[in-house]
Amino acid sequence: MAVLVALSLPVRSAIAEIDAPDKLKAAYILSFAKLISWPQDVLPSKNANLVFCAAASESLTNELRNHSGKSIQGHRVQIVALGKRGDSLGCHIVYIDPQHSFRWFERVKRMKGQLWVGEEEGFINKGGVINFYIDGEKLRFEISVEHAKNSSLDISSRLLNLAKIVDSVKGGAKQ
Amino acid sequence: MKELFNRLSVSKKLIVINIIVVVSALLLATGVFVSIERTAVRERIINELVSHTQVIAYNVAASVAFDDAVTASEILASLQSIPQIQESLIFNADGDIFAEYVATNAEEFSGGYSEIKSGRLQWPGSHAPTVVFSNEGIFVHSQIDLDNEVIGSIYIRSSLAQFDAFKSRAMLIVGVVLCVTFIISLLILSRMLRLVSDPIMHLKKAVSTVRKDKNYAVRVHKFADDELGHLTEAFNGMLEELGERDAELNRHYLELEAEVEDRTSELQAANISLEETVKALKQANRAIRISEENKKVAEESANAKAQFLATMSHELRTPMNGVLGMLSLLSETGLTNDQEHYVGVAYESGNLLLELLNNVLDLSKIEQGKMVLEHIPFDISDAIEDVFAIVGESAYSKGVELAYVFDDRLPTMVLGDPTRFKQLVFNIVGNAIKFTSRGYVKLGYAVTEESEKIVRIRFEVEDTGVGIREEVREKIFETFSQADSSTTRKFGGTGLGLTLCRQLTHLMDGGIGVESEEGKGSTFWFDVSFTPEMPSSHDQTLNGGQLKPMTLLVVDRNDTSAAALKAYFDHYYVKLDIVSDSEELYSTLESKVSSGGGYDGLIINLAIGFEEASRIILSEDVQCCIKLSQILLTGSLNDRNRAKEDKVLLNYQFLVKPLRRRYVRECVLRLQGLNEELNSVEPIVVRATADIKKILVVEDNWINQQVAQGRLESMGFDVSLAANGEEALTLLEQRVFDLVFMDCQMPVLDGFQATRRFREKELASACRTPVIAMTAHVMAGDREACMRAGMDDYIAKPFKTGEIIKIMERWIGD
Structure with a gap:
């Protein structure tokens, strides 16, 4: 029932700008990393860092940097601020806020083993995997399973249970 | 719980x-x-x-x-x-x-x-x-x-x-399991329990059956071989035992019942008969009481009579002693022949009277049970020979041969009362001699019973006298009876002798009897029992080894005499050839000499006559073959005295009859050449003692005093008299006597007490005066009492000269 409610909500509030505290978003992003499996070649050993790349505001990047050094799935968390650079090579998770998304999607191509997280309407259609949205007072997120597959990412069902699953291919193609 | x-x-x-x-x-x-x-x-x-x-x-x-x-x-x-x-x-x-x-x-x-x-x-x-x-x-x-x-x-x-x-669920399972287990175990138990409880129940049932019905035939089935099985077996065994016992008890009970029934019926029968008996007894009792009273009266009177008789006899004896004593003193005073004859008759009559009195006294003693027999060793043959010596002369003087057929195979030494035995023999032999005027009187004896404790001897006195008629044979042993009252007049005698003999044989545990044929003679027999005694060492038998065998020739017509001679000489291993007259003598002698033998001696019984005896001695046949010293004459004392006056027969040895072993022994020794005097007669000689002995006579009776004094003084003693013990003690204190004659029964102080006191006083002085008891009749107890009182010897009254001499020689002789 919640899923149904969740499905109907984004349609109503799609236009509204997402204005959620950055701290919560950073914690969510970190939690996503806990529930997603990366392919072996992208994250070969425990020594390899789990690289969080942020093409976002200074405040959010700083919030992420607070989590730097933590261990997720045995890997050390590394925070990289992309800034205006469009080079995302080596990033496992890339957060792209709406201010950077325009330029991002112009020059950056989809990369294998790279989780794209954003927070704008149409992000999934642009090729994103997880997209934040505000449902009333609550920060929620939607996930494109297809895009995840395309990016060779395996998302835990426990995460999927909490997310609004969107068919980005169909929806994106139509729009 | x-x-x-x-x-x-x-x-x-x-x-x-x-x-x-x-x-x-x-x-x-x-x-x-x-x-x-x-x-x-x-x-x-x-x-x-x-x-x-x-x-x-x-x-x-x-x-x-x-x-x-x-x-x-x-x-x-x-x-x-x-x-x-x-x-x-x-x-x-x-x-x-x-x-x-x-x-x-x-x-x-x-x-x-x-x-x-x-x-x-x-x-x-x-x-x-x-x-x-x-x-x-x-x-x-x-x-x-x-x-x-x-x-x-x-x-x-x-x-x-x-x-x-x-x-x-667990509770339920546990509960169900418990229930099921409970039920199953109960089921199993009830089955298994019977294995245990059934035997017990059977036992219990059996016990109660036994208790209730007393049925011991019950047996309990044995279920298993466990403790209960053993218990059952034991119980069965016990039951069997109990049953047997019960059966036995029952049997006993039945037997007892039957017995009780039997006894009861017996008792009833007995009761009835008892009642009848009691009735009869009551009647009998009455009769007995009456007769007992009669008997008592009779006995009392008989006793009184006997007592009277005894007392009378005793009282009569004392004066009789006086008469006899004085008569014998009188005969020694040098009388004329006529006077001596009168005194002799008086003396004999007195003697007879004394004998009668003694018999009466003895009889009454026996009848009152006062007679006690002595129990001392003595020689039967000696006793008989003593009696024969006394009565011998009276037989030979009548021409009656008196013979004691000696038998050396019989025991001679016994324990008994020699005095009473002599009395017995004296009476019977004397009686036989009395009633025999010719022929012989012969005594023989035989042992009829012999053991360690008793020897019973049967004596037989055979005579050739008048005999006794059959109808009076038993009567003669009764008091004062003779076969014929006329016989008393003819033969004399008191008639008390045989009665006394019968009592004496009874006392000696024996009997007396007679076998007789009137006119041909009688045989009196009596048997008495003694206690056997080992023969004493001074036997008069000769050792056979000392003697050489001898054969003597005897001239004797009397078979009895010859038999007696043969018996005596047999005892000394001497053989006798007996001939009856001179003809036979000569032929026997001749045949003996011609056969090369000879006789060691010749014995001639003077009964053949003095002349024939002289003729035989002087005949050539005798003179040649038999030495003078080997010729013996035999006969009575009277014969001997007559032979001494005969000029032919004077020189020969004389063997006095009745024979004694002593005489025969000496005779045999003489013939054997062993020097020993032929002492045929005891010399009765009054011997005058050298110095005059002082004698005290203590006697209460005046007559006896006089007799004793007369006799002792005639024998040359100095005699003092005392009437009782007191006087005697006084005299004994004043003077010393050599000998005291003490009467036992005296007034004031009797002889026993007087002697006892005298002995006590005498203890102080060193010397001891002999005290001789004088007793009327020597009894077994009297002599012991005398000795206990301290007396030394005893002498029977009345005094006889010979006895006085013996006493004097024994106590104050040299």
């Missing part, structure tokens, strides 16, 4: 014991099983609950991480499928309740959340969930983590429904 148990029967006890054992074993087993199972069940329940908790924790982890309470609640709602879970709470990292679930059927329970708050449920560390198992329920608290980061916790409360279900 224990009392109750004790009251149960053995089988019930066994059941109770078995049930207690079975139930307690079962309870223990099921208890252990249930407790093990309970632990396992609890473990399982806890594990289940923990795993549920962990599943929920895993599933809800993402929800907590993304703060999605709705999803968490949805996940929690899935717990509905587990009914026992009553409540579940999810806390976030701050400890605030994030999501909550309460079962629709949840019981009201307030303390759930407080469990954590109160700290009863600890925050789990290192992933292990905390579990609390209590009566209120099971509480599980587990952390929720995401990628090793703890992001919250979960709390679940479960009811105990599962556990309770297990418990009730």
Whole structure:
């Protein structure tokens, strides 16, 4: 029932700008990393860092940097601020806020083993995997399973249970 | 409880014991099983609950991480499928309740959340969930983590429904098992118990049967070879024994009953006869009482008569002694022939009277039971020879041959009363001589019974006298009776002799009798018993080795005399050839000499006549063959005196008849050439003593005093007189006497006491005066009493010269 409610909500509030505290978003992003499996070649050993790349505001990047050094799935968390650079090579998770998304999607191509997280309407259609949205007072997120597959990412069902699953291919193609 | 148990029967006890054992074993087993199972069940329940908790924790982890309470609640709602879970709470990292679930059927329970708050449920560390198992329920608290980061916790409360279900199921199983086991064990027990209880019940039944019916034939079946089997066997054995005993008792009882019946009927019969007897007895008693009174009167009068007779005899004897004593003194005073003859007749008459008195006294003593026999050793042959010496002359003077057929095979030494025995022989032989005017009187004897304690001898006195008629033969032994009252006049005699003999033989445990043919003679026999005594050493038998065998020729016409001679000489190993006249003598002598032999001697019985004896001695046949010293004459004392006046026969040895062993022995020794005097006659010579001895005579009776004094003075003694013991003691103090004659019975002080006092006084002086008792009749007890009183010897009254000489020689002789 919640899923149904969740499905109907984004349609109503799609236009509204997402204005959620950055701290919560950073914690969510970190939690996503806990529930997603990366392919072996992208994250070969425990020594390899789990690289969080942020093409976002200074405040959010700083919030992420607070989590730097933590261990997720045995890997050390590394925070990289992309800034205006469009080079995302080596990033496992890339957060792209709406201010950077325009330029991002112009020059950056989809990369294998790279989780794209954003927070704008149409992000999934642009090729994103997880997209934040505000449902009333609550920060929620939607996930494109297809895009995840395309990016060779395996998302835990426990995460999927909490997310609004969107068919980005169909929806994106139509729009 | 224990009392109750004790009251149960053995089988019930066994059941109770078995049930207690079975139930307690079962309870223990099921208890252990249930407790093990309970632990396992609890473990399982806890594990289940923990795993549920962990599943929920895993599933809800993402929800907590993304703060999605709705999803968490949805996940929690899935717990509905587990009914026992009553409540579940999810806390976030701050400890605030994030999501909550309460079962629709949840019981009201307030303390759930407080469990954590109160700290009863600890925050789990290192992933292990905390579990609390209590009566209120099971509480599980587990952390929720995401990628090793703890992001919250979960709390679940479960009811105990599962556990309770297990418990009730376990109880049910235990109960059912108990019940079933109980029933099965009861069934088995009731079967098995009979193995034990049946024998006991049988025994019990048998015992009560035995007790009730007394039926000992009951036997108990033996079920098994165990203790009960042995008990049964023992019981059966006991029953058998009891049965036997009972049967025996019954038999005894029946026998007793029968016996009692028999006895009762016997007793009844006896009772009846007894009553009759009593009746008869009463009548008899009356008669007896009457006759007893009569008898008593008669006895008393008879006793009085006997007493009177005894007293009279005794009183008469004393003056008689005086008469006789004086007569014998008178005869020694040089009388004329006529005077001497008168005195002699008077003396003989007095003697006869004295004998009569003595017999009367003896008889009355015997009849009153006062006669006591002596028990001293004596020689029977000597006693007989003594008697024969006394009566011999009276027989030979009548021409009657008197012979004692000596038999050396018979015992001669015995224990008995020689005085009474002599009296017996004297009376019978004297009686035989009295009634025999020609022929012989012969005495022989034979032992009829001999043992260690008793020897019974039968004496036979055979005579050729007048004989006794058959009808009076028994009467002659009665008092004062003779075969013919006229015989008294003809032969004399008192008629008391045989009566006394019969009493004496009775006293000596024997009897007396007579066999007779009138006109041809009688044979009196008597038998008496003595105690045997070993023969004394001074036997007059000669040692056979000392003697050479001899043969003598005897001229004797009298067979009796010849037989007696033969018997005596046999004893000394001398053979006799007997001839009856001179013709036979010569032929015998001639044939003997011609055959080269000869005789060692010749004995001539003077009964053949003095002339013929002289002729034989002077004949050539005798003179040539027999030496003078080898010729012996034999005959009575009278014959001897006559032979001394014969010029031919004067020179020959003389063997006085009646024979004595002493004479024969001397004769044999003489013939053997051994020098020994032929002392045929004891010399009775009055010997004048050199110095005059002083004699005291203590005698109360004046006559006796005079007799004693006269006799002793005639013998040359100085005689003093005392009338009683007192006077005697006075005299004895004043003067010294050589000898005292003491009468025993005296007035004032009797002889015994006087002697005793005299001996006491005499103790002071060194010398001892002999005291001779004078007794009227020597009795067995008297002599002992005399000796006890201190007297030395005794002499019987009246005094005879010979006895006085013997006493004098013994006590004051040189």
